[in-house]
Amino acid sequence: MKKPLSLLLSVLLGGAGLTRAQTDAPPEREHPTAPDELPPLQESRPRVNGRLQVEFVGATAFPERRLREGIDRQVREIEKYGLDEPNAYDAGFFLESFYRKNGYADAEVTATITGPWQLRLSVDQGSLVRLGEITVTGNTAYDSETIEKYLLGPTRERFPRIRDVLRLPYVDVDVRAGADLVRRLYASEGYLDAEVSDPDPTFSEDGTVANISLKITEGTQYRFGAIKFEGPLVFPREDLLAAVAEQTKNIFTPGRLLAAERALEDYYRQRGYFTATVRANGDPMEAKDGVVPITIQLQPGIKYFFDGVAVTGNSGVKTAFIQRRLASLSGQTYDPARVDRGFRELIDTGLFRNVRITPTPVNGNQLRLDVAVDEAKPREFGIGVGYATYDGGIVSLSYADRNLFGTGRPLTIDAEINQRGYNGQIKYSDPWFLETDYELEVRAYGITRDMRGFTKNELGFRPSIQKDITDHWNVSAFILAEYNRTTNILITPESLVGRESYPLFAIGMTQTLDYRNNKALPTRGYILTSAVDFAPDGLGSVAYIRGVARFSYYLPITARSSLAIGARGGIISSLTDEPLPIDERFFNGGATTVRSFSEYTLGPRDKNGYPLGGEAFTVFNLEYTFPIIGDLFGAVFTDAGNVISDAANFGLEDMRYAIGAGLRYNLPIGSIRLDYGLNPSPRDGEAQGAWNFAIGVAF
Known part of the structure; x- marks a missing residue:
């Protein structure tokens, strides 16, 4: 192991050789600073912008492409600000780190400036060290196989293609990270006092195998004890216990205690207590036989009701449109889930890039919803090209106005030409027909299409009204009025075609039950889906x-x-x-x-x-x-x-x-x-x- 003194001697003697010490980080650089000033950012140095030539000596374990990837960050730094001794030293450090992260625990790299924009990195690779036996002692809550899975997790993540443990490289930093995962595993299951030693490697005589020992002292597994409520309950104690039953049913951890606190706050706020605060306390030091007594302090405050909507940020969309989307909340008990539904309804219109809804207390127990919006562009024009097996080449045009006359109702116009014919339609939608949760859609369309043996010509008008019964179930009813004409008939005899021109009037219903994930x-x-028309x-x-x-x-x-x-x-x-x-x-x-x-x-x-x-x-x-x-x-x-x-x-x-x-x-x-x-x-x-x-x- 070479000492940092060699760097100082090299500088004093005017030499270019640089040798890095075996440390966990590059040496800190000193910057001249005035009193009370911070060191200048590296980006403030003048740029020189050059092209660095790097020579690798003794690096036989990896192809040059991978070596360059290992020092790419430092090479870009040098090319931007210039090649000097500290930067060359850092390049050596990065390459040495690359080797060690790939199992060469004793690798050393010497950096030498050999000329303007020329850097030599000499590598003493040492031996590739692989993992050997994993010995775990003191564990009873988890078997050794489970402990090994967590201990080697970071190593396997970096080397996913190596399945055999005995072929995995030994990387000290990865194994230590794995030991930390073991500690977290115990803590997540209530072993708050568990002690997991740092991994202790024992190397084979030739230094190519590292056998790892891990000692565990599990300690007590803590559990939730009796829950005591302090402060005004408002709701029955049994209901409050049910609200936190999932979080407090067994194993105690600080994270689960915090989750219980949040669950109880949500319980109150969903029932109108907008300013409710909950503080849950449980100290393992007070536990008896691992059972932690819990105290929950409640400050529910007053019950709030929705009252009014104030809108800012809109210009093209009428204020009344936004207010109506939230009007159903007026007079209702405050519930953040209802506010979230209103937010999603506004976002789903496509009229806004961003919507922010802030409940603001006014007039005692009233909450005004302050809605700040950032409007999106309401109009779009599109051109598309495509291909389908039957229709052949396709060219389409479309125009959409999502905010017709400022009402938030969309109007779309589509036209398409393909190798089988052409079609177009005008569609108007009102998702809140007569300010209800029914959606009105009106379509007027025309189609001319060459079928196999005849040409279809169709003009139609189709109003429909639909409603979402649930998030997954939609029903609709429609009226259909069409005029149809069949031309260019090649089918023989023509009587097989049936009536060649006719008006059509029909009524129908559809339903869709959709539980797909996407x-x-x-x-x-x-x-x-099902449909019937008459x-x-x-x-x-x-x-x-x-x-x-x-x-x-x-x-x-x-x-x-x-x-x-x-x-x-x-x-x-x-x-x-x-x-x-x-x-x-x-x-x-x-x-x-x-x-x-x-x-x-x-x-x-x-x-x-x-x-x-x-x-x-x-x-x-x-x-x-x-x-x-x-x-x-x-x-x-x-x-x-x-x-x-x-x-x-x-x-x-x-x-x-x-x-x-x-x-x-x-x-x-x-x-x-x-x-x-x-x-x-x-x-x-x-x-x-x-x-x-x-x-x-x-x-």
Whole structure:
């Protein structure tokens, strides 16, 4: 071991050799300072900006790329401010630290300035030291395997690919950090007096193996004792004990005592006691046989009620709009959860970058909500390009005004052109229809799309009203008025198409029960949707009753893989003797149904092979998704489904299948999917399989 004196002698003799001492930190540098002044920041030094050349000598254990990564921070420092003896010394220190963190406990590095912007780092590597036997004594609460898991936790975190303990490098700082984790483990389970020794390494004769000894004195495990309340209770003692039962049911720790204090404060504040304070005290020194008596001091204060809303920071959004979002709180008992719901409702409008709600006591026991907002830009214009297997290239335009006339109601206009046609819509939403919790949505739309064997032309108007019954259950009702026209008919005979132009009037209902953990990228939970609509005879040219349902279930298999199971079905029945128009029928096949068929091609066809659709359908899906790298995932799947011409024959006859695999690249808006589905039993005129490209979940 070389001493720091060598650095001083080197400087006095004018030499460039620098040798670092074996210390835990670089030597402190002295800065000339005036009285009462702080040392100047390093960034205040003049920059010189050069390119440092580093030569490594004797460093054979690691490739040069890793060595440079180990000193990268100091190299950038030198290139910014210049190469001098202290900076060169620090570079040696960083390289030596790199070696020691990788198991070379006796590594020493000498730094030598060999010329302008030239630095030589000479390494005496020593031997790689690996961990040997771990001996734990004094432990009874935890077995030695558990103690070893915590002791080696930091080491395993830095070397995750090494599973065998006897191949792990010995890094003193990591093992000491592991011993600290053992101390925390005992403290977290009530062993507040537990003593865990510093790890004691014993090295093999050749210095390549470090056997570790750890001595533990567990002491007493403390538990919560009787709880005594001091001060006005307001609520029954039994209710207060129930409020802290989870935190105080067994093992005593200061953290759990603090959690009990907070839980009781929340209990009071949720019931209107806005200024309530709680102080919980428990001293292990007063424990008998490990049982700690607890004293909880209560100062509930007075009970507060909401009264009024004051708004600042708004310019485009009307004050009345913000006040109405919180108006339902007026006169209600103060509850922070209600304030949080109001905050989320305002944020979810998209009208604000930030919202701050501060309850302010006024007029005795009244609380005014002071709302400070920072408005976001209300208007957006967007241009998008995309591709889908069936539609081909897509160009879309959109305009949105989230604050129409300052009312906080959104209006959106969308238009799309693709290789199959074009469509557009205007949509107005009122999430607080007539200042209730019902949402009104009104859509006017037009579609022209080339289908297989005909062109669909549709103009429609669809008002709907919906309500969230719970956080997971939504119901809605709608009215549908459309004019439909079928052109460019290639299906023969044309009578198979049904009515070619007709007005349609229908009413319907939908419901959604959604317990997925993520709507865009679900891996857990389920969704159940159903819809029914009724087109009465006499109000339009087509009369029917239709119902569809979907169920999807998502099951995590590992942390990043999951299994998805789906089932769908639908049936429509004409209420007259006239056959249903082709664009009211069900079709199957494509990226979200049976993926061995191209879009809409599964099911009955005319003599030229054009699909005719049917009055009923079923789809069943099973898909396993697994990680490949980063956000890229693979998937294997099987699908089954059918299309039934006559609703009277609804069932599982004539099922068609798909077996396939695909890739998914996960984005916040959903997965970009590329799938190939193989048709295991193709019939005459059918392909062996189909490629499908889409965005979003398959089912």
